[in-house]
Amino acid sequence: MNQVKFGAELISRVMDHLCSQLDGCEGVGLSVWPDGKLLKALGVAVELDAEQLTSGAGPLVEASRDERQVSGKVGGMDVVAVPGSWGDSGPVVLTVYLSHSPQVADLKAIEEIEPLIATAAAVVEFCAGEVMRADQMVRMVQHRRYIEQAKGLVMGARPSAPGEAFELLVRASQHANVKLRDVATALVLVVGGTLEDSAEEVVEPPAAAFDVARRLWEALRV
Incomplete structure (x- = not known):
């Protein structure tokens, strides 16, 4: 089995x-952006993802544009759209359709599961001839590591389960x-104060992100 078939099967x-x-x-869907x-x-994602891609609107499109998790409703279904960053050109977005509002x-x-799906998508795109540099793959891993570290900080400041810590970060x-x-x-x-990576490898977050982080940390320590 070649890499493309392996990635698609995965x-x-x-x-x-x-x-x-x-x-x-x-239903579950997976799309690659900016295209x-x-x-x-799978399931209702076949129709509902296509509907959003055609209209250029909806949680899927919003998540791809803002590169942040978005929840909403499409076709009467609750949907969670989760972007997995893998480079500067755009994210891969996972959509999950539920019959109820998403819980913790x-x-x-x-x-x-999202990191594994995003990595499999990267394999498919890379082997299909799409441009994906090694540094883009490195950033995928970096972003995931920082999210895990941030979850650990939240759990340390306010005893909570990993899912609850993640939900708090998502809400912020x-x-x-x-x-x-x-x-x-x-x-x-x-x-x-610092990251493990060198300054050349990490793009510093915008000022708005620091404002959110400071307010969140202050609230957690109350």
């Missing part, structure tokens, strides 16, 4: 697994309309 299997772990999961190319869709357990399951990101990865990176910098 995407299908992981998406199937994710949906099986979520009560009321009605808005639908890589894979749902967000935790999605968070755990959504409320301020700032990318989750930027909020997480800024929080690590606000609390620790």
